[in-house]
Amino acid sequence: MLIDRIEAQKNPIKHTLVALVENKPGVLNRVASLFRRRNFNIDSLSVGMTDDPTVSRMTIVVDASKTSASLVERNLYKCVDVLDVHDLTNVPSVIREMALIKVNIADTHKRSEVKQIADMYEARVVDVANDSLMLEITGTEDKIDAALKILSDYGIKEVVRTGRIAMARR
């Protein structure tokens, strides 16, 4: 879609869309199928329950250099099971991601070093093994990226990231 590509190039930023959807089987499939069908480029998608058991909340990060966020939003609205969509990109909001990072501890003396780094990033140690340490870290993607960069010196055995979740401040 030519027009939206032009629009997308003008706004080379990550857009955060929040979609409230029916909490029913197959709804994630419908949304994922829409992205595939329209050839939309999605950086991350995270889904979870809300305070209303009939409603789930999806946070979708769109790489706006490839796909127009507005087009994604308008197409999401066409899904009958999508209740509401908000673009939080230009709205003051809290954005978080969580990661679990398993760091290699080849030498047990390094353990306290890693713990110190973890403290700097307000990360918690959630598991310890003979040759590794598992950290839980929460924050923006940038913060997690930075922590991973530092920790990579010790050797990272495994990482899992949740993808972005977001909420408008008011």
Next chain:
Amino acid sequence: MKRTGSQIIWETIINEGIDVVFGYPGGAIMPAYDALLDYTGHVHHVLVRHEENAALAADSYYRTTGKVGVCMATSGPGATNLVTGLANAMMDSSAIVAITGQVASHLVGSDAFQETDVTGITLPITKHNYLVTDLKELAQVLAEAFYVARSGRPGPVLVDICKDVQQKSIDYTPIKINKVRGYKALRKPIQQDLQTLIENAGKLIDTSKRPIILAGQGIKHAAAHEEFKVFVEESGIPVSTTLLGIGVLDEDHPQNLRMMGMHGEAYVNNAIANADLLIALGMRFDDRVTGNLKMYAKNAKVIHVDIDPAEIGKNVPADVGICASVRDVLPHLTETLADVQGVAKYKDWYAQINEWRGDTKAHDVLSFDLPANMLIAPQVMRIIWEETGGDITICTDVGQHQMFETQYFQHTRKNQLITSGGLGTMGFALPAAIGAKFGRPQDEVWAIAGDGGFQMSIPELQTVIQEGLNIKIAVVNNSFLGMVRQWQELMHDRRYSSVNMTAPDFVKLAEAYRMKGLRATTIQEAREAIRSARAHNGPVLIEFVVEQETNVFPMIQPGKALNDMTRREISLEKKYMPASMGGGMDELK
């Protein structure tokens, strides 16, 4: 009152005011078919010969009545056979509800006999779909399905119902739905203030010197023909229609330039390419309409009105994009017109268009000096129009004959042309004619198909007979898959690959189906055959044996700009030979 799931299906259909269902029974839908017997006299079931044609007939029923078309099939192969029909309805925005049987709920996911993931398969080609495993949900889901199908931008909705859900009983009260949580028939996600948008549109119209209205099927869906005509006449702006927009304004109306796009007349596409304002109403700038987007109407501002927010700005950026039903917008647009001097305001613009129009006749194959003993497809369309006075419902198939029909049949009746636009579904004409005859029983209904498309739907001849339908079927036989052959001729250096088509003896075929069969090979015979078919009170199949290599012109070749058209050579360089003499095939030998 206690009702079985099957009874709820039929009562919902009847409560929707629908009196005909197209379908085909089988294992998983048998309880519903059993219950059908209890509703004899309230709803009629048409037994098609292939489920795809049930969906296509339901599509055509919607287009001819405005009521939701219903088709029904069993699980597995029955449901997968519906797929093409559903995709057709999706592309052309036809409101149909497909009801399919599914294996019993405890067997779902076990690869049971005739089990298929039907909601999974049809997800991208339906507006919405449902799998019903619990009887408690059935009444609500069915009512929602009809509401979603017909509201907003219409489209197909599929309801897959487990066999045990059809069999069990529950307390039932009919449900009327005018709201579904999350679904809004008209979405306004883009902040819009209608009044401001109308004013902005009014300003663009007021200052433009070369405006043109691009009229699409949305006007039909909104039943806004009257509002549209008022706007057209008060504004004085010329109109061009899309293929599916044919029938929103009479084609003999002086402001109607007729169809645009790949096979639109050259002056129409020239007008669009040179316009300074496009007023697009209920259309979606399909690639067959725009040609190469980079070169499309470069100097034009665009006002785009469509009910679907995702269509605005999708292919062509809109200076004023209005997400609304054209019916709600047109009266305001008319009011906002600064002056209502009609066509006089655009005297120079019309003069320019008429100048472009001047050479149309010279390029028209019907103005050529053709041998008397030959018949070409454009003549067939012209003669059907002349002989019927144009007062018929026409269902065309897909390909050359479809484009010739738009060019040589002048449409002067509201919504009289039923054709497969977006999906281009070969085999559409005959099932569409069946659906149309149920939708408009008083109408003279014609199916016009090529020899290729018709051979995809031949089995439905027996449906026509079994239902006693008085349908006239024209098979335009050029012994080729004509449009593919034309592309191979023009774009593949005439390397004909798998386009040479043989056919049965269509007259004998008609007779085998206990139907009247006729054949015409000349203009005179064509006229006589049409007269004789119309005089006959019953279905008739006429085979028109036409010249094999007549091309559809003008043509915008893929990737070319809208006004970069291939025209028909004025001098008759190409040798026209009657098909009976081997036609163009001799040159190949």
